[in-house]
Amino acid sequence: MRIGIDVxxxxxxxVLMDGTTVVSSTKTPTTAxxxxxxxxxxxxxxADSGINTASIDGVxxxxxxxxxxxxxxxxLTPTACIxxxxxxxxxxxxxxxxxxxxxxxxxxxxxxxxxxxxxxGREISAFEPDEVRDIAEKIKAAGLxxxxxxxxxxxxxxxxxxxxxxxxxxxxxxxNITLSSExxxxxxxxxxxxxxxxxxxxxxxxxxxxxxxxxxxxxRITSPFYISQNDGTxxxxxxxxxxxxxxxxxxxxxxxxxxxxxxxxxxxIVVDVGGTTTDIGVLQHGFPRxxxxxVDIGGVRTNFRMPDTYSIGLGGGSLIQEDPLKxxxxxxxxxxxxxxxxxxxxxxxATDIIVxxxxxxxxxxxxxxxxALNIGDSNVVADLDSGxxxxxxxxxxxMIAIAVDRMKTSATPxxxxxxxxxxxxxxxxxxGASEIIKPDHFPVANAIGAAIAQVGGECDRIFSLAELSRDxxxxxxxxxxxxxAVNAGAAAASVDIxxxxxxxxxxxxxxxxxxxxxxxxxxxxxxxPGEGGGVERGA
Amino acid sequence: xxxIDESVLEDLALGAAVLGTGGGGDPYIGKLMARQAIRDxxxxxxxxxxELDDDDLVVPTAMMGAxxxxxxxxxxxxxxxxxxxxxxxxIGKPVKATMSIEAGGLNSVVPIYCAARLGVPMVDCxxxxxxxxxxxxxxxxxxxxxxxxxxxxxxxxxxxxxxxISNLWTETFARSVTVNMGAMAMIALxxxxxxxxxxxxxxxxxxxxxxxxxxxxxxxxEEEEPVETIRAAVGGYxxxxxxxxxxxxxxxxxxxxxxxxxxxxxxxAGQSLQLSFQNEHLAARVDGEFRVTVPDLLAVLxxxxxxxxxxxxxxxxxxxxxxxxxxxxxxxxPKGLEIVGPAYFGYDTDYVPVEDRYGGG
Numbered sequence: 001m002r003i004g005i006d007v008x009x010x011x012x013x014x015v016l017m018d019g020t021t022v023v024s025s026t027k028t029p030t031t032a033x034x035x036x037x038x039x040x041x042x043x044x045x046x047a048d049s050g051i052n053t054a055s056i057d058g059v060x061x062x063x064x065x066x067x068x069x070x071x072x073x074x075x076l077t078p079t080a081c082i083x084x085x086x087x088x089x090x091x092x093x094x095x096x097x098x099x100x101x102x103x104x105x106x107x108x109x110x111x112x113x114x115x116x117x118x119x120x121g122r123e124i125s126a127f128e129p130d131e132v133r134d135i136a137e138k139i140k141a142a143g144l145x146x147x148x149x150x151x152x153x154x155x156x157x158x159x160x161x162x163x164x165x166x167x168x169x170x171x172x173x174x175x176n177i178t179l180s181s182e183x184x185x186x187x188x189x190x191x192x193x194x195x196x197x198x199x200x201x202x203x204x205x206x207x208x209x210x211x212x213x214x215x216x217x218x219x220r221i222t223s224p225f226y227i228s229q230n231d232g233t234x235x236x237x238x239x240x241x242x243x244x245x246x247x248x249x250x251x252x253x254x255x256x257x258x259x260x261x262x263x264x265x266x267x268x269i270v271v272d273v274g275g276t277t278t279d280i281g282v283l284q285h286g287f288p289r290x291x292x293x294x295v296d297i298g299g300v301r302t303n304f305r306m307p308d309t310y311s312i313g314l315g316g317g318s319l320i321q322e323d324p325l326k327x328x329x330x331x332x333x334x335x336x337x338x339x340x341x342x343x344x345x346x347x348x349x350a351t352d353i354i355v356x357x358x359x360x361x362x363x364x365x366x367x368x369x370x371x372a373l374n375i376g377d378s379n380v381v382a383d384l385d386s387g388x389x390x391x392x393x394x395x396x397x398x399m400i401a402i403a404v405d406r407m408k409t410s411a412t413p414x415x416x417x418x419x420x421x422x423x424x425x426x427x428x429x430x431x432g433a434s435e436i437i438k439p440d441h442f443p444v445a446n447a448i449g450a451a452i453a454q455v456g457g458e459c460d461r462i463f464s465l466a467e468l469s470r471d472x473x474x475x476x477x478x479x480x481x482x483x484x485a486v487n488a489g490a491a492a493a494s495v496d497i498x499x500x501x502x503x504x505x506x507x508x509x510x511x512x513x514x515x516x517x518x519x520x521x522x523x524x525x526x527x528x529p530g531e532g533g534g535v536e537r538g539a
Numbered sequence: 540x541x542x543i544d545e546s547v548l549e550d551l552a553l554g555a556a557v558l559g560t561g562g563g564g565d566p567y568i569g570k571l572m573a574r575q576a577i578r579d580x581x582x583x584x585x586x587x588x589x590e591l592d593d594d595d596l597v598v599p600t601a602m603m604g605a606x607x608x609x610x611x612x613x614x615x616x617x618x619x620x621x622x623x624x625x626x627x628x629x630i631g632k633p634v635k636a637t638m639s640i641e642a643g644g645l646n647s648v649v650p651i652y653c654a655a656r657l658g659v660p661m662v663d664c665x666x667x668x669x670x671x672x673x674x675x676x677x678x679x680x681x682x683x684x685x686x687x688x689x690x691x692x693x694x695x696x697x698x699x700x701x702x703x704i705s706n707l708w709t710e711t712f713a714r715s716v717t718v719n720m721g722a723m724a725m726i727a728l729x730x731x732x733x734x735x736x737x738x739x740x741x742x743x744x745x746x747x748x749x750x751x752x753x754x755x756x757x758x759x760x761e762e763e764e765p766v767e768t769i770r771a772a773v774g775g776y777x778x779x780x781x782x783x784x785x786x787x788x789x790x791x792x793x794x795x796x797x798x799x800x801x802x803x804x805x806x807x808a809g810q811s812l813q814l815s816f817q818n819e820h821l822a823a824r825v826d827g828e829f830r831v832t833v834p835d836l837l838a839v840l841x842x843x844x845x846x847x848x849x850x851x852x853x854x855x856x857x858x859x860x861x862x863x864x865x866x867x868x869x870x871x872x873p874k875g876l877e878i879v880g881p882a883y884f885g886y887d888t889d890y891v892p893v894e895d896r897y898g899g900g
Contacts (some may be wrong), residue, residue, distance in 0.1 A: 088694040088721075091572050091616030091652065118721040119608050125695070152612045187610045189571075406856040411784065485702075512722075514607060 001056050003221075004451025005041060006254060006444070007034055007063040013447040014041035016049050019262075025444045026046035034065055036212035042219050047214060058523065059216060059225040062254045062450040065208055066201050066244045071300040075204040076144045077176075078107035080139045080195050082132065082168070084115030084160045085152035085188075088124055094150070094192055099299035103348040106200050111135045115160035116152030119512060120464045124152055132164045136171035145172060146202065148195035150180035152188060155461045176202050183243060184478075186458040186514065190303035197300065198245035205244035209237050226523070230304050232257045232287055232449070233456035234522055236489060248297055249306045254449030256281050256288045256307060261452045262439035268415040269404050269433070272445075273422035275317040276331035280403045281309040283417075285498050287520075289339060312403045316422035318520055327395050342376025353392045354424050356381035375424070393427050401431040408432065419445045456498075456520040457484025457499045464512050473515060474500065481519040490521030540590055542650060543661065543745075544582040548574055550752030555647035557751050557769065559742070561850040562819035563644015563670030564606050568613060573648045576616075576655035578761035583651050584660040586636060588742050591733035595635035597662055598626045598730045600653045601646040601689070603674070603713060604723030614725055619653045622727035625690040625698045630730060635801050638662040640677055642744035643670030656820075663821055664731065664740040669836050669895070672794060672818040674713055675706035676879050678869045679729045681740035689713065689728045693720040707818060733875075741867040747773075765845025766860040767775035773838070776897035778823065778831060778844060779812045780805050783857045794818055799853045812861065814839065815886070816850040822886050823861060829888040830896060831863040832881040835872035838862045852869040854898075863893040 001023070006013045007030060015025040026044035031037035038061070046053065069075050081094040094110035095103050113131045116124040139147060147168060149162045156182035165177045178198040184191030209227070216225060219306045227240035232253040235246060252272075259270045266286040272279045282289040288307035295306045313329020319337040320327055332339040332347055339345035341352040353376050404416060413434035418426045419442040430436060441448060459480040463473040499518040543551075552566035559566075577583065588748055591597070592623040600623050602609060627634035627685060637650045640664035654661040666677030674686065688710040691699045699716050703709045709728070717724045731739060754772040770777055782861035787799035796817045803810040813824040820837040823830050839848045842858040861873055877883070880890050 085612065087615045087617075087696070089615070090694075091683070092575060092613045096575055097571055114649070116612070118612070120722075122721070124612070124721070186607060188613065189610070286882040402858070406774070406858065408856045410855055 001051065002451045003042065003045060003056060003059045004447040004449070005038055005059065005061045006251070006446035006450055007038065007061065007065060008251065008446070012037040012041045013444045014045045015441070015444050015447045015451055016045040016051070017448070017451045019206070022441050022448065023051070025441060025447070027443065027500050032207060033211070035215040038212060039215040039218055042215065042221070046219065053219060053221045055223055056223045057222060058223050060228060060450040060453055061212055061225060062228040062250050062446060063208075063247060064251055066205065067248050067297060069201060069204055069308075070197060072507060073102060073105055073298070076105050076200045078105070078144055079108070079146040079148060079151065079200040079202045080107070080109040080111070080142070080144045081192065081197050082111045082113060082164060083150045083192065084113050084127070084164060086112050086116070086125060088116060088152055089188065090362075092189065095196065097189060097301055098193070102298060102300065104348070106196065107144070109139065111138070113164070115164075117154070117157045119153060119156065119462050127160050127163060129163070129167055132167045135169060136168045145174060146176045147172075148178045148192065148199045150181065150188065150192035150195055153462075154179070154181035155186055155191075182242070183245060185303055185516075186462070187303040190301050193300050194245050194302045194304065197297070197302075198243060202241065203243045209241050209306045211443045220442070226453070228254055228450045228453050230306060230531065231290075231456060231458075231518070232453060234453045234489070234523065235455075239488070242485050242510040248302070248304055249295070249414070251446060252279065252281065252307045252309060253288055254446045254453070255419065256283060256449065257286070257452065258445030258447070258449030259283070259419050259439070260286050261448055261529055262419075262441060262445060263415070263417045265415055265417065265437070268417050269407055271400060271404065271416055271418045271426070272420040273418065273425050274315045274337055274420050275422060276313070276315045276333050277311045278314045278400065278403065279309045279311050280407050281307050288496055308407075310403055310407055312399055314396065314399050314425070315349070316349065316351045316425060320348045320350060320353060322388060325391055325395060327392060327399065340376065341380050342378060342393055344377070350392070350396065350425055351375065352381045352384070353389050354427065356384040356389050357393055357427060375519045378506040396425050397428045397430065402425065404430055405432050418442075454520045455485055455488045455490040455523055457481045457486070457488055457490070457517060458516070458518050459484070460514070460516040462512055462514045472515070474502075477515040477517040481517040485519040485521050489524055491522070491524040495519050495521035540584050540660070540715055542559040542578075543585050545574055545577050547749055548577075548648065548651075550756060551745065551749045552648055552752065553755055554640060554748035554750065554752030555644055556847045557755065557773065557838050558642050558647070558668070558748055559644035559670045559847070559849075560819045560837070560838060561816060562672065562850065563641060563646070564609065566645050566648055568609055569648040569652070572614070572616075573651035573655070576652045580655045580658065583654040583800050584661050585745060586660045587663050588733055588740065589857045591635065593732060593734035593876050595733040596627070596630070596632055596635045596730060597638050597733060597736060598623055598634050598727050599638045599640040599666065600650045600725070600727050601640050602649050602723065603726050604717050608722040612721055612723060616652070616656065616698070618694050619649070620656055621688040621692040621696070622725045623653050623657070625700055625726045626688050626730050627691070629688040629690075629700060634659070634730075636660040637664050638740070639665045639745060641665060641667045641670050642741075642748050643667065647745065647748055659751040661745070661873050662736070663745045664736060664742045665744040668741040668744055670819050671879060674710040674728075676739055677729065678867065679731065679739050680706045680876070680878055681869055681872060681874045684729055684731050684735060684736070684739055686728045688730065689726065691720065691724040691726050693724060695705075712863070722784075741869065758845055766840050766842060766862070768842060769838070769845050770862050773862065773864045774838065775836075775838070775862040776893055777860060778863045778897060779803065779810070779825065779861040780807050781812055781859060783853060783855055783859060786853050786855065795850065797850070801859065802898045804858065809823050814853075816860070817884060818850065820850060821884055822881065823863070829886065830880070831893050832886055832888060832890055833884060834866040834875065834879045834890070834892045836864035836866060838864060863897065865893050
């Protein structure tokens, strides 16, 4: 059995799953000390089901804790950065694009050194060990131990980053070093930013992960535990302490993975209706489609593979304007239960309209929300003009249909999975949807997404097709991605290639191509049962 | 003369993306370079062509290469200075100012870096009034201004200086040198006097880009009709509103080419527009008939936000408004059309100015 936990800003959700069945679930408030909230949620699900903690094979935790630390500028360790690439890149030194307040906190201790590679693997300049040693001495003198090392085109060749790390360790034995090639893709500033943020989050990560462990120990849960990453796969506890930055944006990913699991669909559109916004994402082969654009975390540009979601200003708290008819984007938000008419307030919201309409589509799997919605006091809205109610319902469905269509990749109708607290807003057909599924347990889709997560590996680099054929390059990329998945704890037999992307480089004479491959597999020793071996520390 | 400081860069880059007509490279790296140089060396003076003396020599500066490489191996900074100064040294005359060769996309902002570093002014004009994929596609070529002496510099300190018999040859050689330099080079080219530029360049395009950016940003904040606001600001014509259907892409000779089929919505329902692109949006056919082609500009905007959509960003389901913008008059001469007309890009149609089809209002 597995337990999935989602630690959000407001709630900590937990689910206990036996194979593919949800045995019990709970929602508890997130506490200032994150592990207390987790312990409370764990107690709930375990007590609910009455199981023996010895039968728990794994605990999977999704958390926004590290993202929030950057956004709130809290608990960040001052960090130095060494970039290898001289004489290139001088005009844009490390942290050049950071918000000044964050740069001040992290320290802006940046150094440039020789090294780096060209896109085709040639060296930009020779690596100079003494230069790096001098820089390490300076960092030591500044009293810093957190260090990020980046090198131009290190996704193509990371040798200089590795050699530098060795030298830095010889000067500062207890240095906490992040290599950019370990966590990012092509795009030097973005990859380097991620590496710096990773090093500055490691102390917090160590404390937090130890806190998770303490919460589990308290409940005598001895199984291994894992933390979910932004791509919907897992890392083990030790790996999470090393790479906290990889948890960024794991929330939306878990929610979509949970929706996939609950509906049994691998290719579908997920509509997550909240209080203020509706987020629409696309599942491909059971994973969220990733965004092509750069993503800001706390004002810092990174190139993590985030789910490609499209948000519209529509939710349960959306304000209704009658003439001309308008739904949202303004919303009463979290004050819905005070301000909406059905809750005794004086603001007409989308929720009031739906309650007045009194219809709701039955949930897939039997649990029917029913005509009586049981939301607030429906008498208050009984007199609302039925023409208005219908018009608003039609408008809501139109807004959702347009947003869904925008995220589709072709005109072919696709299934639509509706999750989230505001999913009562979906009252009719969605144009372009082959079916609409409102699964059970939709409020804890996040925690379920964490519970069912697999482990993965990625390869993203530029191959020169002068020496390799295209097929050889693809095979090599797939092998690298698979090896990384196995190193991260996947059972080798279960590893699948889930994504292959090839981008020929413009302006170059047809011999260089960027290949991105993602492989995932089931966790060794947890899924499927019987796969032997413990989980190794990730690559 | 006016001052380009940090506060205008955001607008300038945003407007440059509209003039980039779907290509021209992401202005992000260029914007950061310009911002850093302004912070380190102070703001830049932007002169109009009229404010220069006839004999003042102007040398444009730019980045050339693969966008994927530009985001990884950023320039040194000395490289762009080297390219700029090499051209002046070869000519043997003092250089008064630099300018942008391409107001659309990345190269609208790159010369600001050079200008700030060296304390030289920048001139408010460019050679395209938009973005184009090849080096000879500038109004300078129409007016017989040579791209050479042409300097290409890398971060190591290498500079390759060339003299060629035509701007097309410069393009050919420059491509191979760019690959040797690591698929990216800083370049200086098309040196000309202010008197020549008054004939050959497109005036006011840096200010135009900034104005467009300002309008887009304001329209977004104030929830106006951004598309209509942008259309009015650029003096363009709304030619279509629709939903992107199929997008077909192919790579030919190092260029990203393709077509997007767009199904009409609202008053365009029932019609279908075929948008053809090669790095930039180049031609629009409605129900099979050419309606707008190069050199006129095609801006594809998100119907709700007015956000310019790049050729790589074209995706099924996006609702877009397509605005056609008259190109600079210079492109409409027989010589201009020879360089960037529909025939050069392989479209079998005569060029008809967008005003002739959509004007009258």
